[in-house]
Amino acid sequence: MEKAVSLDEALDLISEKYVKLKPESRAALKECAKIEVLERNTTLVSANQYSKTLMFMVTGALRAYYLKDGKDISDWFAFEHDFICEINSFYLGKPSEHYFETLEKSTIMILPKESILKLCEQYHDIESLARQATTRTMIGLQRRLVSLQFETALQKYNNLLVAYPDITQRVSLGHIASFLGITFETLSRIRNPRNSR
Template identity: 50%
Template structure:
């Protein structure tokens, strides 16, 4: 891709320790993050409870969605889950790159499309499946998730409680 040089020149790379906060609620970083190594999650607070919305692992993106796409202060926190190497690109740079390089613009569209499809699959999974089925769907997509993310966050991502998840995981039905 012809614009790689330019991407590299405006991307920033950061190292994050385990469970370090990358974006706080109310901030406006206007950045998209790319997980080079490690993992991160986006979460929000509902009545004081921490609810995970999104996980990102190697080669995936994560973004404070309302801030990046709607120019509002972030409703989400973003937090690393393991020691991670993360690239960031500002919204202004993304915009400029997309205007100057057709290739980059296509890539961005592709990433957004895939994200949309993955949200769509998640809705189907949440709409009428029970806790066990939802958990098994997640495991099918990410078999290693239980080794990398604490169960509390997996539970809230699935829309169930920690206790229910624990019982589901119990061997023997």
């Protein structure tokens, strides 16, 4: 049986990967945070629901997707040490346009929006953490926009492998193709160029 990840271990990761948290900040985060272990294919957020939580991926993988004319389109992946939230709900107070689901058994630290906003006002290092998490997400979105607009299918796929070398072992090829904005057949040709001759 796997050992459960504690809040302290999750906060250690945040201190290591983002901002060194002071003892009082850690204690404040620990008061409002909770750890959830979710099985594969668990839906955390559904379209038209409100989601007012910030999530930190301790272990596992998650994807954000939306349904367009009955078609499932992957829009974002989150892996270990990523922060993720439903942006429309969290920042704008609007219903989610996305579904969030786990792709593997995942351990996630959940932080309520109200608590985070309050702690950002009280603790400089938590404000810095929130800024870093937001900045990384914005940079990821910017890269994604550039990729979708200007890169060939092969470039998109190769850049995804550079960012996430083990993604093809963790995410289905169908989800990867839809994330890249290409067909499954195109992705198959890119992965097996000899078979496409």
